[in-house]
Amino acid sequence: MDADIKVALVGNPNTGKSTLFNVLTGLSQKIGNFPGVTVDKKTGICELPDGRHAQIIDLPGTYSLYPKSRDESIVFSVLADKANPLRPDLVVVILDASNLKRNLLLYTQVADLKIPVIIALNMMDLAKKSGTSINVDILSEKLGVPVVPISARKNEGIGGLKEAVAFANKIALQEETIDVEVIAPQLIAQIGDELEVDNPYMALQIAHQHETLKFLTPQQSDRVEELEQEHSFHSQKAQASETIARYNFINDLLYDAVTQKVTAHDETISNKIDKVLTHKTFGFIIFFAILLFIFQSIFAWSAYPMKLIGDFFAWLQFSLHQVLPAGPLTNLAVDGVLGGLSGVMVFIPQIAILFGFISILEDTGYMSRVTFMMDRIMRKVGLNGKSVVPLIGGFACAVPSIMSTRNIENWKDRMITIMVTPLVTCSARLPIYTLMIALVVPNRNVWWIFNMQGLALTAMYVFSLISAVAVAYVMKFILKARERGYFIMELPVYRMPRWKNVGQDMYQRAKTFVVQAGKVIIAISVILWVLASYGPGDRLAKIEQKYKQPQYAQHMKPDDLHRAMASEKLENSYAGALGHAIEPVIRPLGFDWKIGIALITSFAAREVFVGTMATIYSVEGDAEKMESVQQKMAAAKQPDGTPVFTVAVAFSLMMFYAFAMQCASTMAVVYRETKSWRWPAAQFAYMTGLAYIMSFITFHLLR
Amino acid sequence: MRLSQLEVGETGIVKEFTDLEMSVKLMEMGCLPGEEIRVSRIAPLGDPIAIHVSGYQLSLRKKEASTIILQ
Numbered sequence: 001m002d003a004d005i006k007v008a009l010v011g012n013p014n015t016g017k018s019t020l021f022n023v024l025t026g027l028s029q030k031i032g033n034f035p036g037v038t039v040d041k042k043t044g045i046c047e048l049p050d051g052r053h054a055q056i057i058d059l060p061g062t063y064s065l066y067p068k069s070r071d072e073s074i075v076f077s078v079l080a081d082k083a084n085p086l087r088p089d090l091v092v093v094i095l096d097a098s099n100l101k102r103n104l105l106l107y108t109q110v111a112d113l114k115i116p117v118i119i120a121l122n123m124m125d126l127a128k129k130s131g132t133s134i135n136v137d138i139l140s141e142k143l144g145v146p147v148v149p150i151s152a153r154k155n156e157g158i159g160g161l162k163e164a165v166a167f168a169n170k171i172a173l174q175e176e177t178i179d180v181e182v183i184a185p186q187l188i189a190q191i192g193d194e195l196e197v198d199n200p201y202m203a204l205q206i207a208h209q210h211e212t213l214k215f216l217t218p219q220q221s222d223r224v225e226e227l228e229q230e231h232s233f234h235s236q237k238a239q240a241s242e243t244i245a246r247y248n249f250i251n252d253l254l255y256d257a258v259t260q261k262v263t264a265h266d267e268t269i270s271n272k273i274d275k276v277l278t279h280k281t282f283g284f285i286i287f288f289a290i291l292l293f294i295f296q297s298i299f300a301w302s303a304y305p306m307k308l309i310g311d312f313f314a315w316l317q318f319s320l321h322q323v324l325p326a327g328p329l330t331n332l333a334v335d336g337v338l339g340g341l342s343g344v345m346v347f348i349p350q351i352a353i354l355f356g357f358i359s360i361l362e363d364t365g366y367m368s369r370v371t372f373m374m375d376r377i378m379r380k381v382g383l384n385g386k387s388v389v390p391l392i393g394g395f396a397c398a399v400p401s402i403m404s405t406r407n408i409e410n411w412k413d414r415m416i417t418i419m420v421t422p423l424v425t426c427s428a429r430l431p432i433y434t435l436m437i438a439l440v441v442p443n444r445n446v447w448w449i450f451n452m453q454g455l456a457l458t459a460m461y462v463f464s465l466i467s468a469v470a471v472a473y474v475m476k477f478i479l480k481a482r483e484r485g486y487f488i489m490e491l492p493v494y495r496m497p498r499w500k501n502v503g504q505d506m507y508q509r510a511k512t513f514v515v516q517a518g519k520v521i522i523a524i525s526v527i528l529w530v531l532a533s534y535g536p537g538d539r540l541a542k543i544e545q546k547y548k549q550p551q552y553a554q555h556m557k558p559d560d561l562h563r564a565m566a567s568e569k570l571e572n573s574y575a576g577a578l579g580h581a582i583e584p585v586i587r588p589l590g591f592d593w594k595i596g597i598a599l600i601t602s603f604a605a606r607e608v609f610v611g612t613m614a615t616i617y618s619v620e621g622d623a624e625k626m627e628s629v630q631q632k633m634a635a636a637k638q639p640d641g642t643p644v645f646t647v648a649v650a651f652s653l654m655m656f657y658a659f660a661m662q663c664a665s666t667m668a669v670v671y672r673e674t675k676s677w678r679w680p681a682a683q684f685a686y687m688t689g690l691a692y693i694m695s696f697i698t699f700h701l702l703r
Numbered sequence: 704m705r706l707s708q709l710e711v712g713e714t715g716i717v718k719e720f721t722d723l724e725m726s727v728k729l730m731e732m733g734c735l736p737g738e739e740i741r742v743s744r745i746a747p748l749g750d751p752i753a754i755h756v757s758g759y760q761l762s763l764r765k766k767e768a769s770t771i772i773l774q
Contacts, residue, residue, distance in 0.1 A: 063732060064731040066727070098758070099758050101733060101757050101758065102732065102733040102757055102758070102759065105731060236723045236724055237723070239727045240723070240726060240727050243727065243730045243731055243735075244730065247730070247735050270760075274743075274744065278744060278746065278747065278753075279747070281747075284747065372746050372751060373748070375750070375751055375764070376746065376748040376750045376751070377748065486725075486728060487751055487762070487763055487764040487767060488728055488729065488732060488762075488767060489761070489763070490732075490759060490762075491762050492759075492760075493759075
């Protein structure tokens with residue numbers, strides 16, 4: 001749908017901007033990416049009272065047009081770049097009425113760019129509660145813009161806001177807020193002349209931000225730099241005097257428009273909650289209890305829907321095989337593509353659950369307390385207070401956890417979190433660990449209560465967390481920070497979560513994952529399927545011929561025959577050939593070519609390992625029949641008669657899976673979150689390298 | 704006296720900043736000269752701290768707080 005008017009939402013973080021966006025656009029919203037950065041670009045369509053349609057774009061929350069991070073720099077570049085397709089005709093600035101002074105700073109900056117603007121005054125009820133009364137008419141008159149009081153949460157005043165958008169002026173009529181030109185008179189005039197910028201504040205902003213603005217040519221940027229030298233312009237000093245001037249203007253304005261009753265009861269509810277939630281001991285206990293609950297829920301609540309999704313696809317594949325004519329094309333579509341699709345869909349429950357929780361934690365304001373409490377420990381190892389949630393979520397699955405790193409504002413902290421999260425023992429490693437441990441660790445108790453197998457499994461979990469932290473610590477020194485790390489962060493007052501937002505968040509995240517990471521996962525799954533289903537020359541056809549011969553067909557049960565054939569086919573497929581080919585490389589780790597095949601087929605998803613082992617050792621190809629796989633594997637002998645799966649081999653293999661990046665979904669998500677193949681490639685390289693080294697050491701220590 | 708030296712519950716009035724870059728950000732967040740600041744709590748591990756300034760709660764690391772000089 002073509003929009004008649006483009007409207008941008010601008011406001012501080014925690015002002016209810018996303019709630020307003022949701023209210024205005026409903027389900028018409030689309031999440032994309034701003035080019036070059038990993039900030040969600042949320043757009044949607046809103047029908048106006050006069051029947052026209054407005055395209056609403058939700059710009060990242062910021063306290064000022066001077067960006068503290070790359071994400072925040074989007075706001076100015078969208079507003080200023082005339083060629084940007086998103087450049088709005090109208091800006092709706094959302095102000096938190098309970099915190100008007102600080103919120104107005106951003107308004108005065110946007111207003112001075114002389115783009116038509118409307119104020120949506122949100123959270124009037126909160127302001128009233130704290131004894132602040134705002135005279136909307138005076139505010140509107142003094143600023144020269146429509147001011148619409150709304151409550152985005154309660155869906156109040158939205159009609160009025162839509163009307164104001166519909167009747168908004170096409171030209172900016174707002175009053176000047178401060179005299180911008182006194183800050184750098186000659187510089188502003190000259191930039192205005194040479195770059196043809198008619199707005200003095202735009203010219204001043206260009207002077208400040210020219211190095212990062214993409215719409216300036218290198219020549220223009222260099223010229224601005226020259227002019228700055230010429231007029232000895234000092235960016236930070238100029239910003240400081242501008243901010244002070246703006247706050248003087250705001251103080252004058254509020255003196256007339258706002259009356260503040262002096263409140264006797266200083267102790268707010270929020271403060272009382274904080275006393276408990278950020279308490280020295282209770283704070284941590286509550287936090288870890290919440291984490292444990294989230295972690296348990298991702299496991300427990302997703303198990304059933306995941307099984308349903310898996311069963312549905314298995315049924316679909318089975319039925320399609322019955323209906324469609326047999327042949328390579330049907331196999332490709334049903335086993336390759338549908339198999340891959342099933343591998344994508346199966347993540348939806350975990351993603352939705354984790355994001356439901358994160359949305360609640362963010363919405364209530366608790367997440368910033370987590371950052372507040374954990375910052376000191378996490379900073380030491382190069383992480384951020386907010387890294388705790390992805391790391392713990394990693395115990396369930398790295399895919400949603402990596403998606404959740406978006407709320408880490410600092411680029412370096414976020415990258416390190418993304419790089420180390422896949423090291424945490426995810427649920428897909430569990431079947432491999434249980435199989436290996438059951439194979440070599442005796443099932444008996446030590447010190448009465450500790451089961452040795454349980455201890456071994458716990459050790460693997462703890463070890464994974466330690467290795468993630470250790471790698472983060474190393475990366476702290478390797479990665480260069482792109483921006484100076486600030487911690488200055490608002491602690492918003494506690495609020496009830498908005499359930500509609502939570503639901504929308506869950507839906508949008510799941511959709512984004514399926515649409516964007518899904519393509520990569522399906523592609524890799526299809527490639528692996530081809531490798532495992534086809535072989536060089538006519539070897540596979542010969543195997544089929546062989547098993548059709550009467551001595552096989554008559555003396556074996558159909559199931560056994562089928563399994564024996566599948567096993568031999570896999571051995572002779574391209575994957576089998578690759579398994580043989582990599583044997584010299586993995587021999588030092590104690591692995592033979594059969595394990596090599598499993599390593600290759602489980603490249604896309606670790607859990608495939610058990611299934612592949614089942615096929616190779618030709619037991620019923622079902623991961624649930626773990627015991628029979630285990631028996632076969634325990635009985636497996638090397639040509640010289642020694643068992644294949646010794647303690648050394650089993651632990652070496654566990655170490656390999658603990659470190660290796662055997663997950664196409666994670667790589668696809670890392671690509672999506674970093675917008676570059678360099679990161680998943682680097683991650684794959686370092687993890688595989690570590691896996692090799694750790695397996696090698698383990699094998700040779702235990703041998 | 705620096706902001707980082709205040710105990711929980713104590714107040715002070717911002718006089719000036721020792722770090723220009725930090726001061727720009729702090730002023731944007733409402734920590735302006737002449738503004739009253741109250742330390743509302745300190746994180747369980749001693750850093751960062753949370754302050755009450757111009758009507759809301761802001762958290763910052765001790766190192767950052769030490770760039771704010773109080774009257």
